[in-house]
Amino acid sequence: MNINVTLRPLARFLVMPFTLHGKRNNLYSSILHRCMSSKIPAVPCPNKESTSTSQQLELDGWKTTMKSSVQESISTGLSDKDEDPLVATRELIEMWRLLGKEVPEHITEEELKIIMESPSKSSKKKYLKHLYIKEKMKKAKQRKKEMKAAAREEAMKVKLLETPEEDKQQNFLFLRLWDRNMNIAMDWKGAQAMQFGQPLVFDMMYDDYMKPKELQNAVSQLLESEGCNRRNIDPFHIYFCNLKTNGAYHTELVKRYREKWDKLLLTATEKSYVDLFPKDDIIYLTADSPNVMTTFKHDKIYIIGSFVDKGIQPGTSLAKAKRLKLATECLPLDKYLQWDIGTKNLTLDQMMRILLCLKNTGNWEEALKFVPRRKHAGFLEISQHSQEFIENLKKAKTFKSFPKSSLNVLTQKRQLK
Amino acid sequence: MTICMSALRSFPKLWNSSPYLGRGPRHSYTALFLTNCIWKPQRWFSLKTVSPQNAKARDLLTAKARCLRKAEERAHKHTPFESSHLFAAGAAKKRSQMNPQSKDRAPPPAKNTFQLPTRPLNSEEWDKLKEDFKGKASFEHWISSQMAHCHSSIDVAKSLLAWVAARNNGIVGYDILVKYLYLCVFHQQTSEVIDVYEIMKTRYKTLESGAYSLLIRGLRPSDRWREAFLLLEDMKKVMVPSKKNYDDCIQGALLHQDATTAWNLFEELLAHDVSPMLETLKAFFDFGRDRKDGHYSKKLLDLLLYLRNNQLYPGESFAHSIKAWFESVPGKRWKGQFTAVQKSGQCSACGTGLESIHLSADEYEFLKEKIMKDVIDGGDQYKKTTPQELKRFESFVKSCPPFDIVIDGLNVAKMFPRARESQVLLDVVSQLTKQNMQLLVLGRKHMLTQRSRWRKDEMEKIQKQASCFFADDISEDDPFLLYATLHSGNHCKFITKDLLRDHKACLADAKTQRLFFKWQRGHQLAIISRFPGSKITFQRILSYDTIVQTTGDSWHIPYDEDLVERSSYEVPTKWLCLHQQT
Numbered sequence: 001m002n003i004n005v006t007l008r009p010l011a012r013f014l015v016m017p018f019t020l021h022g023k024r025n026n027l028y029s030s031i032l033h034r035c036m037s038s039k040i041p042a043v044p045c046p047n048k049e050s051t052s053t054s055q056q057l058e059l060d061g062w063k064t065t066m067k068s069s070v071q072e073s074i075s076t077g078l079s080d081k082d083e084d085p086l087v088a089t090r091e092l093i094e095m096w097r098l099l100g101k102e103v104p105e106h107i108t109e110e111e112l113k114i115i116m117e118s119p120s121k122s123s124k125k126k127y128l129k130h131l132y133i134k135e136k137m138k139k140a141k142q143r144k145k146e147m148k149a150a151a152r153e154e155a156m157k158v159k160l161l162e163t164p165e166e167d168k169q170q171n172f173l174f175l176r177l178w179d180r181n182m183n184i185a186m187d188w189k190g191a192q193a194m195q196f197g198q199p200l201v202f203d204m205m206y207d208d209y210m211k212p213k214e215l216q217n218a219v220s221q222l223l224e225s226e227g228c229n230r231r232n233i234d235p236f237h238i239y240f241c242n243l244k245t246n247g248a249y250h251t252e253l254v255k256r257y258r259e260k261w262d263k264l265l266l267t268a269t270e271k272s273y274v275d276l277f278p279k280d281d282i283i284y285l286t287a288d289s290p291n292v293m294t295t296f297k298h299d300k301i302y303i304i305g306s307f308v309d310k311g312i313q314p315g316t317s318l319a320k321a322k323r324l325k326l327a328t329e330c331l332p333l334d335k336y337l338q339w340d341i342g343t344k345n346l347t348l349d350q351m352m353r354i355l356l357c358l359k360n361t362g363n364w365e366e367a368l369k370f371v372p373r374r375k376h377a378g379f380l381e382i383s384q385h386s387q388e389f390i391e392n393l394k395k396a397k398t399f400k401s402f403p404k405s406s407l408n409v410l411t412q413k414r415q416l417k
Numbered sequence: 418m419t420i421c422m423s424a425l426r427s428f429p430k431l432w433n434s435s436p437y438l439g440r441g442p443r444h445s446y447t448a449l450f451l452t453n454c455i456w457k458p459q460r461w462f463s464l465k466t467v468s469p470q471n472a473k474a475r476d477l478l479t480a481k482a483r484c485l486r487k488a489e490e491r492a493h494k495h496t497p498f499e500s501s502h503l504f505a506a507g508a509a510k511k512r513s514q515m516n517p518q519s520k521d522r523a524p525p526p527a528k529n530t531f532q533l534p535t536r537p538l539n540s541e542e543w544d545k546l547k548e549d550f551k552g553k554a555s556f557e558h559w560i561s562s563q564m565a566h567c568h569s570s571i572d573v574a575k576s577l578l579a580w581v582a583a584r585n586n587g588i589v590g591y592d593i594l595v596k597y598l599y600l601c602v603f604h605q606q607t608s609e610v611i612d613v614y615e616i617m618k619t620r621y622k623t624l625e626s627g628a629y630s631l632l633i634r635g636l637r638p639s640d641r642w643r644e645a646f647l648l649l650e651d652m653k654k655v656m657v658p659s660k661k662n663y664d665d666c667i668q669g670a671l672l673h674q675d676a677t678t679a680w681n682l683f684e685e686l687l688a689h690d691v692s693p694m695l696e697t698l699k700a701f702f703d704f705g706r707d708r709k710d711g712h713y714s715k716k717l718l719d720l721l722l723y724l725r726n727n728q729l730y731p732g733e734s735f736a737h738s739i740k741a742w743f744e745s746v747p748g749k750r751w752k753g754q755f756t757a758v759q760k761s762g763q764c765s766a767c768g769t770g771l772e773s774i775h776l777s778a779d780e781y782e783f784l785k786e787k788i789m790k791d792v793i794d795g796g797d798q799y800k801k802t803t804p805q806e807l808k809r810f811e812s813f814v815k816s817c818p819p820f821d822i823v824i825d826g827l828n829v830a831k832m833f834p835r836a837r838e839s840q841v842l843l844d845v846v847s848q849l850t851k852q853n854m855q856l857l858v859l860g861r862k863h864m865l866t867q868r869s870r871w872r873k874d875e876m877e878k879i880q881k882q883a884s885c886f887f888a889d890d891i892s893e894d895d896p897f898l899l900y901a902t903l904h905s906g907n908h909c910k911f912i913t914k915d916l917l918r919d920h921k922a923c924l925a926d927a928k929t930q931r932l933f934f935k936w937q938r939g940h941q942l943a944i945i946s947r948f949p950g951s952k953i954t955f956q957r958i959l960s961y962d963t964i965v966q967t968t969g970d971s972w973h974i975p976y977d978e979d980l981v982e983r984s985s986y987e988v989p990t991k992w993l994c995l996h997q998q999t
Contacts, residue, residue: 061579066587066588066616085654088623088654095591095621095624099591099625100558100592121657290891
């Protein structure tokens with residue numbers, strides 16, 4: 001029974017039939033052997049030690065058992081002395097896992113290749129951690145799914161047990177087809193927006209500036225924004241401008257939307273926004289802009305750079321707007337919010353929600369509720385009184401940068417008063 | 418409200434503890450309230466009596482004020498009271514102590530203490546300990562990490578392992594084994610290390626980097642030190658071993674008198690583009706003391722040149738090793754002294770003039786080109802400026818005669834937060850004009866619009882006395898400053914307090930960055946006047962370069978003192994002077 005329990009985590013190795021030949025199989029079987037030999041002792045546990053508990057533990061006893069059980073593993077386990085770095089990497093990861101480091105349990109050949117190609121130790125560890133977290137989430141999801149299924153089955157059983165008393169005929173006005181009706185209604189609204197809606201442009205020129213990870217994040221955010229827009233009462237007419245067919249962006253979008261891509265109610269084009277719209281009507285939204293957006297203008301075309309910048313490339317979008325001589329604006333975050341931490345760059349879907357809210361209500365407080373709560377400490381309601389208070393604080397602080405003369409200054413100040 | 422009240426209650430205490438307002442950095446935050454409170458008591462009370470919500474609002478306001486101040490600090494980088502040189506070791510540390518902001522962090526919370534066993538326990542006691550343990554991790558895992566962390570004696574650890582083995586059919590998990598190995602290595606129990614090494618070698622086909630590193634370190638003093646190289650080879654299959662692994666191997670080889678292997682490993686380390694630990698270099702010098710070998714001596718001198726080329730500075734004990742080695746060289750009669758260098762650039766001990774800070778003509782051209790290409794252009798001219806502006810600037814610079822001093826207008830003007838910007842700038846410009854300097858003032862266009870802080874008449878006076886170039890408000894002015902200075906020639910200096918680290922970071926490789934830093938040290942004037950209107954004084958520019966240098970019969974080696982923290986953009990002030998006695 002004991003052996004059964006220890007074998008369970010190894011079951012994954014047993015999936016692959018042993019009759020197969022090849023490097024990979026060898027690898028699996030060697031690991032299997034090693035694990036088995038490490039978990040299952042060849043020498044049964046020395047009973048003396050476990051029974052005579054009151055005695056002092058024999059300090060070096062474990063060494064002999066550790067060494068003796070090993071002889072076994074040498075004769076059976078280490079069959080191939082493969083110098084393949086792939087195998088070596090896999091073994092390294094396995095050892096790291098034994099050490100309790102954050103590495104995934106299962107790893108595919110492609111992932112292994114990525115690990116080997118990553119230039120530094122830290123990048124390897126980073127990627128392994130990413131895989132580890134991904135694996136953990138997947139497992140948790142799986143477990144939840146199983147639990148849900150079990151609960152459903154339970155409920156079904158209970159239902160079956162209950163005698164179907166209320167099997168009476170009931171009168172309903174509608175069939176349960178809400179989802180489909182919703183979709184049709186949204187598509188209808190989307191079609192309207194395609195004809196008469198205010199354009200909102202996503203600038204897709206940034207694929208060269210992003211790493212694959214950032215690009216994937218950007219596409220996720222685009223999907224989210226599109227979903228928001230679709231559900232809104234008065235959607236924008238979305239443009240994906242500068243979208244190169246078969247470019248990195250295009251392939252990723254098609255991969256995510258699949259067959260829906262061609263049925264999306266938005267305009268995807270390889271052209272630039274400056275070709276589609278008059279230059280004077282365009283406003284490029286960028287956090288680096290010196291101009292602050294005061295009101296949402298219904299006759300302008302706002303452009304959002306679909307750019308996730310996890311590295312440090314400040315001013316990329318501003319440079320873009322400068323080159324095309326476009327007007328730029330940034331959200332009045334500092335004016336309305338008590339900014340705390342984080343960059344002023346918001347995600348694409350947050351921008352979309354804010355713009356939709358502004359479009360429908362024009363209320364900044366309402367719109368800026370979509371700024372993540374962790375980034376700010378609250379809304380500013382600067383009355384005359386508190387503004388004075390800030391001024392005072394500021395003054396007090398500036399004095400303190402002159403610690404040696406602070407007393408002098410203080411007296412001076414009093415005299416001035 | 419309660420917060421306010423408690424703050425109020427503690428005021429008398431505060432008053433006692435910090436009689437000089439705002440002087441003690443620890444009390445900065447509260448002292449700020451205090452000053453405010455003294456000047457306008459009625460305001461304080463009116464605020465506090467309203468509602469708890471208001472208390473929160475106040476917190477927000479103070480936070481805001483703090484943010485504002487931080488931003489201001491970043492913009493101006495003014496540090497009114499500095500005595501040491503801008504780039505001298507420890508100067509940044511001193512500046513940060515001047516800045517009271519950095520001190521309002523709370524001390525780390527005390528860890529809850531769990532009594533680790535101090536003597537080997539028997540299995541019953543371990544069982545009991547396990548029952549008492551309440552934590553998320555598994556007990557064995559947790560206690561072994563704790564023991565490794567607190568450096569328990571290996572007997573205690575061994576009893577843990579014996580207990581684990583007894584419970585687990587004679588098997589000890591890999592992670593516990595590694596932690597035990599760590600303890601053995603820490604306590605330098607070589608025989609235990611070898612035991613664990615045997616166990617690991619037979620039990621596991623390969624190990625991971627942590628265990629390899631420990632084994633390499635543990636095997637170093639033993640007779641089986643050569644096996645550490647095999648382990649190093651194993652590591653290399655998957656990743657580049659760390660400089661610490663190489664250090665251990667090299668020191669092991671030197672310990673066993675195998676200099677050839679040590680040098681080979683050192684070459685390999687350099688080939689991996691890893692910068693060696695200074696300890697490794699020190700070991701070579703220490704080892705060299707007993708050897709009378711011309712070839713070996715030459716290699717040590719190569720090491721010194723390596724320090725020079727990579728602008729590395731030895732630590733204090735390393736400097737002592739270098740000195741001892743030089744003095745042990747037979748027949749040469751080297752004499753070493755720890756000393757400082759005079760302002761004139763002469764060594765206080767031997768009087769030799771040190772190398773000049775000025776760049777050679779080739780280096781100068783190279784740097785100029787790199788600044789233009791990497792810092793100003795940077796692949797996208799629109800990022801920092803516009804092509805039109807760049808053209809305007811280039812033709813402007815060409816049309817003017819070479820300047821003597823280029824001034825960062827905004828940085829200088831914001832030197833004194835309480836004085837009017839244009840006034841400060843005018844002061845500086847007119848004082849320098851009196852010395853017949855050809856000036857260039859760089860600024861932004863917004864300086865020209867009449868405002869309370871930028872008076873038009875003063876700006877006009879400035880424009881009469883100096884050439885001015887105003888960039889767009891959204892352009893960066895520092896790159897122009899760098900280029901104008903470089904364009905004017907080697908004699909030209911620039912005035913700013915900015916340390917220009919972000920521009921240094923734009924440069925592609927470390928070598929160019931070092932070149933830039935050298936040029937910066939030789940050409941940057943930082944104003945150290947403390948009051949607006951007073952006569953401006955500049956931070957002295959060092960005439961000599963702080964780098965390992967030789968004249969054949971003398972060596973001058975700057976080194977870091979153990980007790981001084983040096984930032985990456987500072988240079989040491991202490992020197993080791995070595996010269997041959999004739």
